[in-house]
Amino acid sequence: MVSHAEGGHSHAAPTGFIRKYIFSLDHKVIGIQYYFLALFSVFLGMGLSLLMRIHLVWPALHLPFTPGGQMTPEQYIALVTMHGSIMVFMVLTTAPQSGFGNYILPIQIGAADMAFPVLNMLSFWTTFVSLVVMVSAFFVEGGAPISGWTAYTPLSALGSIAGPGEGAGQTLWVIGLAIFCAGSLLGAINFIATTIDLRAKGMTLMRLPLTVWAWLVTAVLGLLAFGVLLSACVLLLLDRTAGTSFFVPGGLTITDTVITGHNGGSPLLWQHLFWFFGHPEVYIAILPGMGVASHLLSTFSRKPIFGYRAMVYAMLAIGFLGFCVWGHHMFISGMSPYSAFAFSLLTMSIGVPSAIKTFNWLGTLWGGRIQFTTSMLFALGFVSLFVSGGISGLFLAQPAIDLYLHDTYYVVAHFHLIMGVAAIFGIFGATYFWFPKMFGRHLSEGIGKIHFWITFVGVYSIFMPMHFLGIAGHPRRYADLTGVQYLGGLIPVQRFISIAAFITISAQLLFLFNFLWSLKKGKKAEMNPWNATTLEWTISSPPPHDNFGGVTPVVYRGPYEFSTPGHSEDFIPQTLSPAEVSNH
């Protein structure tokens, strides 16, 4: 073995606390940093949703953090905005991709680290700064912005005249998002270059674990999408601070005040730029979950994944089509019916690769010797949520139906199931599966199963009724239902949803306890506790600084060789040579 100390790729194990845990170059530490950033953010985002749920059904209740004790409609919308922004960017984009991808991808392809460790560190700290900037919007005059996570113009472009939070709060939000774009672009470059150039010998593309394929496709989506959002942020910032009129039309009036100094801008331009990013963003959130679900379903069914190549091509197709459908978010913007028709057809065509994936997941389970570990339960839950959340997408993809359902709770139900909760289930599945590898100890399976069942039943109880609210015409983003007569009959449903939300959120405290307790007291993990096949299970738990301890792995086979006839064990690691297999 060659010993080495200099920089570049193969950095030596750092000794000081700061280089080891704060400004670390080790992809594993950075992955965990991203995970903790997401963990903090998800509890923050959940806290905001809790306040929203309480206010919706008990509007008279005095809440903390609201000056005067009574929440104003604007404060409610600020909660909506920040809940969405924090969840989408700081949780769904960071944990599945930057968190687990960072930790697991280099090991699964047999590399010692990411291709550009310094860039990797920068991308984490850039993301951290973006979180701080975005959250600081709460603490400036006027508070957090009220334009939603989509920040539609002209509302988001006018400044404080458009409402509280539209002054400094919105500016911080835009700057935070722009910084986030930069960090995500750095991450995407690193993921793709690593996967292309640092694979171990024998790790051909068709031997990559489906998790790696998912992270790769996600990184490509990020690479192509975040630059577009960044450009939109730059233009929006100029409209807000420099008096330009990219998005602000002339002659706007806000409560009897005529907005001067702007002319001719196009609010729709913002929508196009935002959704050109925004739709791929949905897949950035969900694709890693698909990879994790495929991986876990195969491992815990003790069967090869059904249709490996089809799974890869389906992911590529979803990634490609994801860039062709942004217009379906804009059916009610007055677009030409011909455009709407094209966007509608393209959107529905995503159902084809999605169905391929679903059938292959079921095909993998079929006849398998299924082990119901907690991570497997979450993978099964992912498939369930993906189907229930996806099917409502086919309805919304049709302009005639969308005209009615747009801006109702039906849409809220749809995207929470598919983009929010399904992706979160992917994160949970990954957490229960890889926690032993990352921290050398198991999460408690007993608490984990209770956590799963409460969460699974809980999220369906929250989001299924929202479909009916939407069909009944309940609009989104209403802060108070008491004054709206036709919504009166729906308040009991809202109350049921709020109670379901409290219970579901409580179960997450159970998870947090399990996580923190197991870090210290969990059952010690062996090298390969799940009898899995991929490279991360051939090294110690947790892995050494350079992953393979100076040894270079060689890969001889695909990632899902389970229950191979004639082999003594029911799994064959990717590193086992044909000679060794025949010797068994």
Next chain:
Amino acid sequence: MPGAVAEDLDLEIGASHGGGIAIRDGGGDFGPRGDGTDPAYRHASLTGITLALGAILMFFMALTSSYIVRKGTTSDWIPITVPRLLYLNTLVLIASSVTIELARRKLARGMIAAYRQMWALTIGLGLLFVAGQLLAWRTLRAEGVFLATNPSSSFFYTLTALHGVHLLGGVIALLYVTVKSWQRSKIGRATGVQIASIYWHFMDGLWVFLLLLLTLGR
């Protein structure tokens, strides 16, 4: 068990390279022993710059698309006449592309002094271009054309500023290549120079494109 397998194979791995797959020898040190550079890491660096340019291209294409949409959908677009100085600046930037290419070739032939000269000249030309752009802004301001004057001028300032920032990033990269000690590097100076050159040429081409957009597409 699998770990042991890989250990046995270590010698074989160290010796064989191929199939476009990164091979590393022991200790996580990527290079063939003795020589500090590493083919896999060098290749990853070239992949990385290509991807970065892809992202930058998407960024500027989104702005171009906004330009076309903004110009086509409203009647308040008053085309500005770009200052003539821009054409001179363009020549300076094209000249810098020539000098950076000369520098790269000199280095490849081992003519270090000539390489350094051409490299420094490129940095000088790059800074001259940025100074020229700032002068062009001054000319426009003197004519009463500001950022918020009308959409055409908004795009003019925005596009030139964003390109300028990217070009300054290139200048920093060139300076970094100059001051970096390459002896202990994993990619070697030739690759560092190559990556900086690719970026520089891209910024040159991008500027020509933006100039055409701002003149023919005004």
